[in-house]
Amino acid sequence: AQTVTQSQPEMSVQEAETVTLSCTYDTSESDYYLFWYKQPPSRQMILVIRQEAYKQQNATENRFSVNFQKAAKSFSLKISDSQLGDAAMYFCAYRSARRAGSYQLTFGKGTKLSVIP
Amino acid sequence: DAGVIQSPRHEVTEMGQEVTLRCKPISGHDYLFWYRQTMMRGLELLIYFNNNVPIDDSGMPEDRFSAKMPNASFSTLKIQPSEPRDSAVYFCASSLEGPKNIQYFGAGTRLSVL
Numbered sequence: 001a002q003t004v005t006q007s008q009p010e011m012s013v014q015e016a017e018t019v020t021l022s023c024t025y026d027t028s029e030s031d032y033y034l035f036w037y038k039q040p041p042s043r044q045m046i047l048v049i050r051q052e053a054y055k056q057q058n059a060t061e062n063r064f065s066v067n068f069q070k071a072a073k074s075f076s077l078k079i080s081d082s083q084l085g086d087a088a089m090y091f092c093a094y095r096s097a098r099r100a101g102s103y104q105l106t107f108g109k110g111t112k113l114s115v116i117p
Numbered sequence: 118d119a120g121v122i123q124s125p126r127h128e129v130t131e132m133g134q135e136v137t138l139r140c141k142p143i144s145g146h147d148y149l150f151w152y153r154q155t156m157m158r159g160l161e162l163l164i165y166f167n168n169n170v171p172i173d174d175s176g177m178p179e180d181r182f183s184a185k186m187p188n189a190s191f192s193t194l195k196i197q198p199s200e201p202r203d204s205a206v207y208f209c210a211s212s213l214e215g216p217k218n219i220q221y222f223g224a225g226t227r228l229s230v231l
Contacts, residue, residue, distance in 0.1 A: 033217055037222075042224070043206060043224055043225045043227075044222065044224050044225075045208065045210075045222035045225075046222075047219050047221075050217075050219065052217060097217070103148055103165070103212065103215075103220075104150065104162045104165060104173070105150075105160075105162070105220060107159055107160040107161075108159070109159045110159065
């Protein structure tokens with residue numbers, strides 16, 4: 001079974017600065033997808049960014065980018081120019097690409113990000 | 118599209134009562150997922166459906182939990198009888214066919230069982 005580990009329960013960053021959230025995962029599969037979801041106080045789970053394991057290029061979405069290290073099974077999220085609205089819980093998630101129909105997400109325990117004005 | 122819609126937003130009930138949570142997925146999505154979020158266990162999958170058929174219910178904690186999807190636009194998660202340890206946030210999510218497709222989440226139902 002796959003596991004996802006987020007080793008930083010809480011992080012803080014100064015507004016306009018850069019912060020990196022860590023995520024590692026354990027899998028024996030070679031084909032999979034990785035996601036970062038954001039959960040603000042409103043509780044809504046919002047997709048931040050997605051990475052396909054077969055792509056070497058790191059995904060980028062505006063101020064959000066990832067550092068995907070497949071051999072190390074590491075998938076960190078970098079937030080540049082942090083804004084107050086970035087304050088939230090961030091969840092790393094794994095999804096297998098191999099087994100037909102098995103599309104569930106396996107989540108890490110989350111990292112609570114605070115943004116200091 | 119309005120996104121995944123869950124109701125109620127909050128539910129407070131007494132131990133032993135029946136609770137029904139509702140979900141309307143995004144129109145056209147083939148998959149529907151029910152997740153539970155607690156402080157202790159984080160986010161965990163309870164059950165998911167493909168084309169209204171339950172595919173994997175191995176995450177359903179016990180027989181007190183049941184889920185149905187009578188049609189493509191509606192699903193329910195029922196707890197009968199409810200217990201205090203069922204208190205959690207329950208999320209519904211939907212997606213199109215294929216592992217690369219994004220799961221879109223509803224706003225969740227916060228359940229408190231007293």
